[in-house]
Amino acid sequence: xxxxxxxxxxxxxxxxxxxxxxxxxxxxxxxxxxxxxxxxxxxxxxxxxx
Amino acid sequence: xxxxxxxxxxxxxxxxxxxxxxxxxxxxxxxxxxxxxxxxxxxxxxxxxxxxxxxxxxxxxxxxxxxxxxxxxxxxxxxxxxxxxxxxxxxxxxxxxxxxxxxxxxxxxxxxxxxxxxxxxxxxxxxxxxxxxxxxxxxxxxxxxxxxxxxxxxxxxxxxxxxxxxxxxxxxxxxxxxxxxxxxxxxxxxxxxxxxxxxxxxxxxxxxxxxxxxxxxxxxxxxxxxxxxxxxxxxxxxxxxxxxxxxxxxxxxxxxxxxxxxxxxxxxxxxxxxxxxxxxxxxxxxxxxxxxxxxxxxxxxxxxxxxxxxxxxxxxxxxxxxxxxxxxxxxxxxxxxxxxxxxxxxxxxxxxxxxxxxxxxxxxxxxxxxxxxxxxxxxxxxxxxxxxxxxx
Numbered sequence: 001x002x003x004x005x006x007x008x009x010x011x012x013x014x015x016x017x018x019x020x021x022x023x024x025x026x027x028x029x030x031x032x033x034x035x036x037x038x039x040x041x042x043x044x045x046x047x048x049x050x
Numbered sequence: 051x052x053x054x055x056x057x058x059x060x061x062x063x064x065x066x067x068x069x070x071x072x073x074x075x076x077x078x079x080x081x082x083x084x085x086x087x088x089x090x091x092x093x094x095x096x097x098x099x100x101x102x103x104x105x106x107x108x109x110x111x112x113x114x115x116x117x118x119x120x121x122x123x124x125x126x127x128x129x130x131x132x133x134x135x136x137x138x139x140x141x142x143x144x145x146x147x148x149x150x151x152x153x154x155x156x157x158x159x160x161x162x163x164x165x166x167x168x169x170x171x172x173x174x175x176x177x178x179x180x181x182x183x184x185x186x187x188x189x190x191x192x193x194x195x196x197x198x199x200x201x202x203x204x205x206x207x208x209x210x211x212x213x214x215x216x217x218x219x220x221x222x223x224x225x226x227x228x229x230x231x232x233x234x235x236x237x238x239x240x241x242x243x244x245x246x247x248x249x250x251x252x253x254x255x256x257x258x259x260x261x262x263x264x265x266x267x268x269x270x271x272x273x274x275x276x277x278x279x280x281x282x283x284x285x286x287x288x289x290x291x292x293x294x295x296x297x298x299x300x301x302x303x304x305x306x307x308x309x310x311x312x313x314x315x316x317x318x319x320x321x322x323x324x325x326x327x328x329x330x331x332x333x334x335x336x337x338x339x340x341x342x343x344x345x346x347x348x349x350x351x352x353x354x355x356x357x358x359x360x361x362x363x364x365x366x367x368x369x370x371x372x373x374x375x376x377x378x379x380x381x382x383x384x385x386x387x388x389x390x391x392x393x394x395x396x397x398x399x400x401x402x403x404x405x406x407x408x409x410x411x412x413x414x415x416x417x418x419x420x421x422x423x424x425x426x427x428x429x430x431x432x433x434x435x436x437x438x439x440x441x442x
Binding site for chain 1: 247249285339
């Protein structure tokens with residue numbers, strides 16, 4: 001995929017983390033009630049500190 | 051409601067397991083924005099959140115500010131608070147309602163050098179009888195014509211656990227996490243990512259207020275005893291995610307995660323989402339999430355007699371259950387006519403409805419049923435988020 005073919009990929013709606021505050025809060029809501037944790041799809045991140 | 055006989059302190063904090071997740075989410079928040087060779091945008095987000103379900107209300111705010119310093123450094127800070135009130139089923143059946151405020155602050159820095167971004171940060175969380183500190187670092191690099199981004203991360207956490215009504219009780223726990231992530235541009239319309247994470251915990255990993263129940267000669271048919279968790283836990287999670295751009299300017303995304311740990315928990319998570327911009331300034335989202343897990347090997351709703359196992363747990367988080375979440379979101383964008391300090395802003399609403407169905411956690415609020423024959427517990431919850439995001 002050439003750089004000039006990435007117009008669609010650069011659209012904000014294609015971001016995996018469009019709303020970081022909301023996404024982190026929902027991760028918290030889920031992980032506090034579930035046994036599983038980690039690898040929440042936040043690629044590029046450093047940790048999921050459980 | 052008074053604490054039952056032998057229950058310990060009158061205040062029963064049923065939400066203790068949330069803390070680890072709270073700090074994990076915070077770490078994700080401040081630690082994941084940087085992507086390879088591009089620093090994230092300068093922005094500020096202010097969120098009001100509310101969770102209501104199972105007799106408990108938790109609401110609060112979260113403020114995130116991110117700002118570049120020069121061309122190579124981006125700083126990020128987050129301040130999160132919430133306030134818990136009400137009486138969950140654990141509180142109703144074992145102890146007294148309580149109110150509590152929790153807070154957490156975090157600071158992070160991203161350093162861009164060539165195609166690589168180096169990130170590090172520190173998170174500090176506290177509440178009256180719990181404190182957590184976490185340090186994290188990661189490196190993320192773009193490869194192969196910026197079509198691939200690979201990320202390595204690690205973190206270390208230190209928890210101090212106390213117990214109300216027991217000033218001499220002090221316990222600690224250590225946490226370590228390692229993660230590897232890979233994101234890939236597959237076509238001009240398709241992005242995909244893989245993530246693997248290993249987590250290790252060691253120390254006091256249980257809730258000091260929670261109790262297990264066992265069959266006894268009590269008029270109810272059962273009595274309570276202290277829970278006993280293993281002092282180590284190792285978990286592995288694997289996740290795959292994809293996002294596809296549809297030709298009418300919309301996005302479809304799917305996510306699957308598999309999790310397994312040394313406590314015997316095996317979990318599957320599947321998510322599907324759809325994002326649609328409309329009417330020039332609006333963006334609408336719809337999403338569904340399904341989760342199910344197998345119970346921990348030392349979990350039981352009702353043990354046969356007191357001290358029947360070395361390890362005992364009756365926490366809902368360790369029970370087998372299924373969960374379905376459905377939600378929608380709406381966002382309206384403000385574009386200032388004269389762009390000065392403010393480039394743009396969005397006003398956002400998101401609502402989620404969660405339904406939990408437990409396979410072996412019984413509703414002890416039901417009177418008259420023989421021990422072990424009470425109906426299975428179900429939980430419905432509403433999660434509301436209102437937030438403003440500003441780019442500057």
